[in-house]
Amino acid sequence: MKSVKEKLNGVISPIVTPFVDQEVGYKMxxxxxxxxxxxxxKGYMPLGSNGEFKSLTDEEAIKVVEVVIKNRSKDKTLIVGAGRESAKATIEFIKKINDVGEIDFASVLTPNYFPSKMNDEALIKxxxxxxxxxxxxxxxxxIPKSANGVxxxxxxxxELSLxxxxxGIKDSSKEDIANYVNAVPAxxxxxxxxxxxxxxxxGLKKGSIGGVLSMANYLPDLCCEIQELYNQGNYIEAEKLSSRLCKLNSKISGAGGVVxxxxxxxxxxxxxxxxxIPLLPLKDKEIEEIKMALQEEGFIE
Structure with a gap:
């Protein structure tokens, strides 16, 4: 049986939810x-930000989890987004998705509807x-930018790491990731x-063991290669590849988010x-810009 570290050590893709005519494309x-x-x-994380989880009904969300469980390779880790605004609702939803089939972890977003009240005491509780x-x-x-600044x-x-x-924590904040790594008792x-x-x-340099990366939805193996190169001690090549992907990311997710x-x-x-909806498709010009960015890097002709 794999340890927690073995399950999380690598790149996780935060799975998108495909929609066609505003309905979930389960087959896709x-x-x-x-x-x-x-x-x-290393694995998958449905029902996160990239999965537009806030735009799904609970019934749709559970069916998304069913599709991922049914079709994932058994060696792939499964983290399912389950955060709700109250502890009670979060617990109930985790129990629902756990009844669907085997999942490894539930990812819980910081509650944020009452941001001024979400201090350490409230979040720890x-x-x-x-x-x-x-x-x-x-x-x-x-992820403060998507959680009302919380x-x-x-x-x-x-304290919570005990x-x-x-x-674990998926950190999408602007905080130095070393501050989280160093806060965890050895x-x-x-x-x-x-x-x-x-x-x-x-993050890898400072002690993190992997990443949940939106780019892994369309360039999964290259994202994994950064960690492979780093683990091999090939730091110069890891830096080159990271710089290349970060530059590309600034023109894609950095500019247009999930869409x-x-x-x-x-x-x-x-x-x-x-x-x-309410997210809107990109305009033709914006699609063309993404296409050009991918062409420049040789990913499409």
Whole structure:
């Protein structure tokens, strides 16, 4: 049986939810998973930001999880987004997705509807309550830009990392990732993952063990190669590849978010399809700019 570290050590793809005429394209999701099974990815994370989880009904979300469970290779780690605004609702949703089939971890976004009240005390109470009652280990999802500015502090992480059912954090904040790594006691079974390609290599240098990277939806093996090169001690090549992908990312996800990620997927043989309203499709000019960026890097002709 794999350890927590073995399950999280690598690149996780935050799976997108394809929509066609505003309905979930479950068959297209299945095709994406089957194709990604052949890559070096460590695993998948459906129902995150890239999965537009806030735009799904609970019924749709559960069916998305069913499709991923049914089609993923057994060696791929599965983290499922499960954050809700209350501890009670979060616990209930984790139990629902756990009833669908085997998942490894539940990713729990910081609650953020009452941002001024989300201090260390409140967040520690929230995550402790969820972890005490969750049937699967949980990971903390720290993304202030999408969570009303709420950011969990390294000080709170130092306490939460001691809980046996809290195993990691996906950090998509602007905080120095070293502050989270250094907050974790040496004997803790708790690990830090980078939440973007821009923090990925820096995170590895500072002690993180992997990343949940939107770019892994359309260039999965190259994202994995950064970590491979770093682990081999080939730091110059790792820096070169990281710089190349970060530059490309600034023209795709950095410029257009989830919708741009879906566009890049569509251009590179995956089924990103369209976003769900209120997100709008890119304009023709914006699609052309992404196409040109991929052409410049030799990814499409």
């Amino acid at each position: 999701l299945e095709e994406n998973i089957l194709k990604m099974n052949k890559t070096k990815l 929230f995550y402790t309550t969820v972890a005490d009652n969750s049937p699967v280990p949980i990971m903390i999802y720290n 950011m969990i502090s390294p000080k709170a992480i130092s 809980h046996e059912n809290i195993v 004997d803790s079974n708790f690990y830090v993952l980078s939440g973007s390609i821009t923090k990925f290599l820096d 741009a990620v879906k566009t890049a997927m569509n251009l590179l043989g995956y089924k990103g399809m369209e976003p769900r």
